[in-house]
Amino acid sequence: xxxxxxxxxxxxxxxxxxxxxxxLIAVGLALIFGLMDxxxxxxxxxxxxxxYATFFLFAFFAIDPLLSAPLVAAxxxxxxxxxxLLIVRFAVRAKANxxxxxxxxxxxxxxxxxxxxxxxFTPDYRSVTHSxxxxxxVSIAGVFLPVPQLVGALVAIAAFGALYFFINRTDFxxxxxxxxxxxxxxxxxxxxxxxVFALGWGLGAALVGLSGAIMAMFFYIYPDVxxxxxxxxxxxxxxxxxxxxxxxxxxxxxxxxxxxxxxxxLPPSLxxxxxxxxxxxxxxxxxxxxxxSM
Amino acid sequence: xxxxxxxxxxxxxxxxxxxxxxxxxxxxxxCVAGANGAGKSTLLKSIAGAERPRYGAVTFDGSRIDGxxxxxxxxRGIAYVPENRRLFPRLSVHDNLRLGSYLYRSQPDRNEPLAxxxxLFPRLSxxxxxxxxxxxxxxxxxxxxxxxxxxxxxxLMLDEPSQGIMPKLVDEIxxxxxxxxxxxxxxxxxxxxxxECLEIADRAYILxxxxxxxxxxxxxxxxxxDVRKAYLGL
Numbered sequence: 001x002x003x004x005x006x007x008x009x010x011x012x013x014x015x016x017x018x019x020x021x022x023x024l025i026a027v028g029l030a031l032i033f034g035l036m037d038x039x040x041x042x043x044x045x046x047x048x049x050x051x052y053a054t055f056f057l058f059a060f061f062a063i064d065p066l067l068s069a070p071l072v073a074a075x076x077x078x079x080x081x082x083x084x085l086l087i088v089r090f091a092v093r094a095k096a097n098x099x100x101x102x103x104x105x106x107x108x109x110x111x112x113x114x115x116x117x118x119x120x121f122t123p124d125y126r127s128v129t130h131s132x133x134x135x136x137x138v139s140i141a142g143v144f145l146p147v148p149q150l151v152g153a154l155v156a157i158a159a160f161g162a163l164y165f166f167i168n169r170t171d172f173x174x175x176x177x178x179x180x181x182x183x184x185x186x187x188x189x190x191x192x193x194x195x196v197f198a199l200g201w202g203l204g205a206a207l208v209g210l211s212g213a214i215m216a217m218f219f220y221i222y223p224d225v226x227x228x229x230x231x232x233x234x235x236x237x238x239x240x241x242x243x244x245x246x247x248x249x250x251x252x253x254x255x256x257x258x259x260x261x262x263x264x265x266l267p268p269s270l271x272x273x274x275x276x277x278x279x280x281x282x283x284x285x286x287x288x289x290x291x292x293s294m
Numbered sequence: 295x296x297x298x299x300x301x302x303x304x305x306x307x308x309x310x311x312x313x314x315x316x317x318x319x320x321x322x323x324x325c326v327a328g329a330n331g332a333g334k335s336t337l338l339k340s341i342a343g344a345e346r347p348r349y350g351a352v353t354f355d356g357s358r359i360d361g362x363x364x365x366x367x368x369x370r371g372i373a374y375v376p377e378n379r380r381l382f383p384r385l386s387v388h389d390n391l392r393l394g395s396y397l398y399r400s401q402p403d404r405n406e407p408l409a410x411x412x413x414l415f416p417r418l419s420x421x422x423x424x425x426x427x428x429x430x431x432x433x434x435x436x437x438x439x440x441x442x443x444x445x446x447x448x449x450l451m452l453d454e455p456s457q458g459i460m461p462k463l464v465d466e467i468x469x470x471x472x473x474x475x476x477x478x479x480x481x482x483x484x485x486x487x488x489x490e491c492l493e494i495a496d497r498a499y500i501l502x503x504x505x506x507x508x509x510x511x512x513x514x515x516x517x518x519x520d521v522r523k524a525y526l527g528l
Contacts, residue, residue: 171396178382178393185380187343187364188373189445190397 003264010143011260017149019256020249024156025211025229026236027163027248028080028204034243035180035200038088038102042110043233044226046205049113050076050212051221052121058128058216065131069155069213073206080205081198083109088201089194110226117223126221134217152214159210160249167245176200180243235279241292250291254278295320295480296341296372296449301350301360303333303340310336312504313350318449323471323481325495325512327488327525333504334484335377338453341482342374343367354449369397373447377454379438383427387418390426390437394444403446410477411440414470432463439470443479450474452483456490468494488525492516500525 029043040046050072057068087105094101128134136147167173179186179196186193219225236255240247255275262274282290296318303311311333318324326334339345341352343364352360359367368374382390391411395404412419415436421429426437435455442450452471456464464487472494475481485491492498495512500521508515515521 171392174385174389174393175396177385177389181382181384182380185382186393187368188376188380189393189441190365190368191393192363192365 006142008264011264012257013143013145014149015256015258015260016253017145017153017256018259019253020153020156021149021211021214021252022229022232022236022255023249023252024152024159024214025208026233026240026252027160027245028207029233030237030240030243030245030248031163031207032201032204033237034245035176036092036183036197037243038092039106039234040204041103041106041230042083042113043208044228044230045110045113045117046076046080046208046226047212047215047229048117048221048223048226049079050209051216051219051225052117052126053209054213054216055126055128055221058131059126065128065213065217066133066151069210072213073209076209076212077202077206079209081202083205084198084201085194089197114223114226121223123223127219128216128221131217146218148214148217152211152217155210155214156252159207160245163207163245172199232275235275238289239279239282241289244289244291247289247291251289254290295355296482297351297353298337298341299351299353301337301340301347301352303336303345303347305336305345310504311340311347314501314504314506315350316499316506316509318480318482320448320480321475321478322496323475323483323494325488325491325498326482326484326501327486327491327498328501328507330486331503332501334501335453336504337501338374338376338451338482338484341367342372342376342451344374344376368445371446371448372451373442373445373449374451375435375438375442375453375455377457379434381426381434381438381441384425386423386425387429387437388422390441391418391444394441395446397445404444407444407446411443414443414473415440430463432459432467435459435463435467436470439467439474443474447479449480449482452481454484454486456485456487464490488521 025047029040032038032040053072053075054065054068057063057071058065087109091102091105092098133147133151137144138147138150167176175191175196179193183193232255236251237248239254240251258274258278259271263271266273298314298316300313300315301311302309302313314337326337328334336345340347343362347360351358354370354372359370382393391408395407398404417433418436418440426434429437455467468490471481471483483491492512492515498512498515499506500508
């Protein structure tokens with residue numbers, strides 16, 4: 001592809017859209033990590049089941065992903081809260097080696113979820129065909145943009161706005177902030193930290209559920225689909241600053257733009273190289289991430 | 295109002311409080327005094343639900359609260375200010391206070407205690423937007439008490455409120471404790487500085503190595519010759 005002004009703008013525009021989605025995928029991870037210092041290694045599998053849920057709602061009930069997105073987000077909310085209550089709650093209480101127990105409990109969950117998906121959904125690649133927006137493009141000032149990604153980016157911006165409002169303006173948001181400051185102290189004001197953790201996991205999972213519904217409009221769905229996106233999400237979170245919700249948003253945009261720029265310069269098979277190069281640079285120069293405070 | 299009946303609490307395998315009984319009646323200020331390691335903090339933790347007593351019973355307003363989750367005990371009307379205060383350091387003074395009224399939804403339930411806090415500690419109202427961690431030790435203690443008052447407690451429990459605070463502010467805090475009682479609350483206070491504590495208390499207990507050594511009215515304990523020699527340095 002010749003490097004003209006148009007191709008550069010075109011690449012950066014689609015990189016920006018993808019980046020906003022990366023941010024939305026990553027923000028649940030950042031939220032949970034910030035809340036309780038637990039990395040959810042099953043984050044990609046949360047995305048995977050959200051995509052399957054969208055697919056099956058479309059295949060069996062003909063519900064368009066645009067309409068099923070809130071349903072999938074709600075279902076993932078419940079799923080996330082249950083994962084906390086049944087698994088993570090006990091993992092963080094481990095008497096010995098708590099860090100390792102946490103890692104392997106969510107890592108184990110990831111493997112179980114993938115295995116179950118292979119068994120029940122088969123390894124076949126699925127896709128949501130003929131959704132309302134699927135395959136459509138729109139031209140804005142001469143730049144062609146895929147409509148599903150464009151709508152996804154708008155949803156991501158709206159979700160970040162809602163999340164910002166929720167964290168900064170509501171009682172529960174303040175309880176969330178207090179719990180991330182000192183989970184052992186919230187009982188002093190009558191807050192049940194387990195409830196906050198469960199709702200935090202629910203919220204984090206709902207956000208990745210929303211991402212999954214959008215991704216299902218333009219990406220193949222298979223049991224391992226979460227792996228590559230989870231990897232990008234970990235980079236996004238580390239880049240933006242661990243635990244910072246705003247950092248995940250900014251980190252996502254940076255990852256999207258870097259990925260698009262790399263694809264312009266290097267062969268497509270190397271498109272991830274740029275992201276990891278930037279990531280390593282940030283790790284060396286500013287290990288707490290661009291917007292991290294730790 | 296509060297009745298602690300022969301509780302024994304072990305802390306990391308060591309018995310810190312052994313068959314301790316105390317009573318607190320409505321409207322009293324009760325001081326629990328004693329040296330470091332006497333079990334004073336463990337006693338408060340056992341009442342607040344931060345530690346679970348191994349034996350014995352804690353009854354508050356007629357119902358058993360030992361074994362209840364800590365946040366439930368807060369919701370029942372016991373506010374506990376721990377020794378290290380446990381403020382939310384990076385949140386503002388205002389947010390720390392507002393978190394205190396998390397259990398309440400109505401404006402009067404949220405605003406009335408706030409007015410009391412500002413009356414008791416006017417300097418907090420000048421520092422509302424500051425992060426809690428930027429306050430001085432004395433101001434942090436005021437904020438911790440203020441946050442506890444925001445839960446509209448019937449019983450306020452303070453663990454070593456004078457610790458790490460300059461003397462002038464210690465007087466201010468003890469004066470505030472009296473005014474808190476005058477506002478209708480009951481106060482259970484644990485202190486190493488026995489003289490100041492007995493000054494404002496109605497009754498007192500002295501703990502030694504996890505047991506109640508002595509109890510009585512503050513006036514009696516203040517004039518007891520053994521206490522004067524061993525604890526008050528007179």
